[in-house]
Amino acid sequence: MASIGIIGGRGRMGQAIAALLATSEHALAGGIDVGEDPAALADRSEVLIDFSAPQALDANLHAAIGAGIPILVGTTGLGERHHAAIDHAAHAVAVLQTGNTSLGVTLLAHLVREASARLGEDWDVEIFEMHHRHKVDAPSGTALLLGEAAASGRGLPPPSPAREEGPRTPGTIGFASLRGGTVAGEHSVIFAGEEERLALSHHAESRAIFARGAIRAAEWLIGRPRGRYTMAQVLDL
Missing domain, CATH: 3.40.50.720 (NAD(P)-binding Rossmann-like Domain)
Incomplete structure (x- = not known):
């Protein structure tokens, strides 16, 4: 106790x-x-x-x-x-x-790191997150944590959370944030390759x-x- x-x-x-x-x-x-x-x-x-x-x-x-x-x-x-x-x-x-205390997100970050290391830089990485309308910071701490995991898998420093405009620079990690309603937390890491995509996701149903x-x-x-x-x-x- x-x-x-x-x-x-x-x-x-x-x-x-x-x-x-x-x-x-x-x-x-x-x-x-x-x-x-x-x-x-x-x-x-x-x-x-x-x-x-x-x-x-x-x-x-x-x-x-x-x-x-x-x-x-x-x-x-x-x-x-x-x-x-x-x-x-x-x-x-x-x-x-930590940016997220969920045990599921902790395992997700581990899987993202492993996938990033094995797929290589020719796969683009996009991180999507959505939270309730009252959340202040964007991208969320969890999105940044997942971005760090993806970068770590490739032996790179933590990525900038700024959204890149125009054509994607190879090797960069993109972030997209949405706010609205009462969403407790939704995160997806998308690995986009030539003619195929892999998505790793976590949905929080309550705090x-x-x-x-x-x-x-x-x-x-x-x-x-x-x-x-x-x-x-x-x-x-």
Whole structure:
């Protein structure tokens, strides 16, 4: 049984995690939101789950370091500065950062990496994603994660999320984003070759799948040595 603290407790993901914790063997240590002090929450938690906002990340990482507990960062829209802060925190505590906590998406990224490595650069890669009308960042953190997986399979650096206009440059990875309704999350990676296409897809039917994966990952983090971890390691991929 783990005592889990939620940062971003009143947000959609925070509420979904709290609802699942209420029916699990784990305990909710409490929840806070942006503007509230995460240090007090960290002091009564064994692990933190952060689904708040990029501007709150520094304070949340410092709280985890101060309490000597691991933290799962599921906040999207992070930039280079935020990733540098995560790298720094990982020298002190265990940190798992991900654009998506779904176990299905984690496996999808693994399959995308494998397909990209085997099909080669003569297959174009297009990443499509759709989310509810309230989602702020685009492309989504999951789309970027899948783009990184495709690039990694080819030994390339993470792709630019900018949409390329005009004819496709060979070897580039395209992104397309749609927003509307109450879509929890829909992602497809399309490999388009000469006269054939391969599509790898994931459809989220509710936020419960992300909450379920976040709880499993948070439980997995407890007791891990300091360092930076990924969802793939949770599934031993």
